[in-house]
Amino acid sequence: MSSLETAKKIAARKAVDNHVSNGNIVGVGSGSTIVYAVERLSERVKQENLDVVCVPTSFQARQLILSNKLKLSDLDTHPEIDVTIDGADEVDSNLNLIKGGGGCLLQEKIVASCSKSMVVIADYTKNSQCLGEQYKKGIPIEVSPLGYVPIKNKIEKKYGGSVSLRMAVKKAGPVITDNGNFILDWVDYKSTFDWPNVNLDIIQIPGVVETGLFIGIASKAYFGMSDGSVKEQITS
Numbered sequence: 001m002s003s004l005e006t007a008k009k010i011a012a013r014k015a016v017d018n019h020v021s022n023g024n025i026v027g028v029g030s031g032s033t034i035v036y037a038v039e040r041l042s043e044r045v046k047q048e049n050l051d052v053v054c055v056p057t058s059f060q061a062r063q064l065i066l067s068n069k070l071k072l073s074d075l076d077t078h079p080e081i082d083v084t085i086d087g088a089d090e091v092d093s094n095l096n097l098i099k100g101g102g103g104c105l106l107q108e109k110i111v112a113s114c115s116k117s118m119v120v121i122a123d124y125t126k127n128s129q130c131l132g133e134q135y136k137k138g139i140p141i142e143v144s145p146l147g148y149v150p151i152k153n154k155i156e157k158k159y160g161g162s163v164s165l166r167m168a169v170k171k172a173g174p175v176i177t178d179n180g181n182f183i184l185d186w187v188d189y190k191s192t193f194d195w196p197n198v199n200l201d202i203i204q205i206p207g208v209v210e211t212g213l214f215i216g217i218a219s220k221a222y223f224g225m226s227d228g229s230v231k232e233q234i235t236s
């Protein structure tokens with residue numbers, strides 16, 4: 001296993017061990033790091049006979065829950081979640097996040113917002129001082145297909161940088177989210193922006209469904225480090 005995969009795995013396992021207990025409703029994030037968390041959750045459920053119910057943040061998370069034989073639920077049945085564990089594309093020193101590299105930002109934000117706490121699991125490359133310092137693929141913005149060109153133009157005109165429509169890899173067309181929307185990726189923005197205000201402003205543009213900026217949502221992050229240790233970060 002590469003040092004990056006080991007880092008993801010140790011962060012994920014520690015978060016599950018520290019934050020999940022019997023009777024919990026658990027929000028299950030998306031991406032590659034969450035796979036290790038679900039594996040650990042499944043181990044603990046078997047070993048400790050835990051009664052845990054899982055609410056997915058994506059089609060991928062749903063499949064992971066089912067293939068690991070965990071109890072699957074949804075927000076209709078469980079609108080209040082004890083803890084959501086999820087990955088991130090970048091985490092700043094205030095635990096503000098960029099998420100949505102995997103295109104699941106809307107469900108991820110809804111599930112996190114229904115949770116008493118959101119715990120981030122990531123490898124050491126995601127740990128930065130300010131957003132945009134490490135992650136260069138851009139801030140994802142989920143939009144209604146109808147409005148993607150005017151939304152792109154408005155963001156570029158007001159804030160600069162470049163906004164592009166995310167294209168599918170194995171299809172001649174755009175990525176379509178689990179909710180039937182498009183994703184815009186905004187690159188070359190200023191990393192010194194006042195993110196809480198920029199986020200609120202972008203969300204006001206008609207046709208913007210959600211942004212991948214998670215401001216003031218996460219309460220703790222676990223970073224797997226290259227030396228095999230796990231760094232814990234909380235909000236100041």
Ligand SMILES: O=C(CO)[C@H](O)[C@H](O)COP(=O)(O)O
Nearest residue numbers: 031032033087100101102104
């Ligand atoms: O936000 C996400 C998906 O929408 C993921 O959590 C994020 O992209 C991190 O993924 P990975 O664990 O593969 O690095």
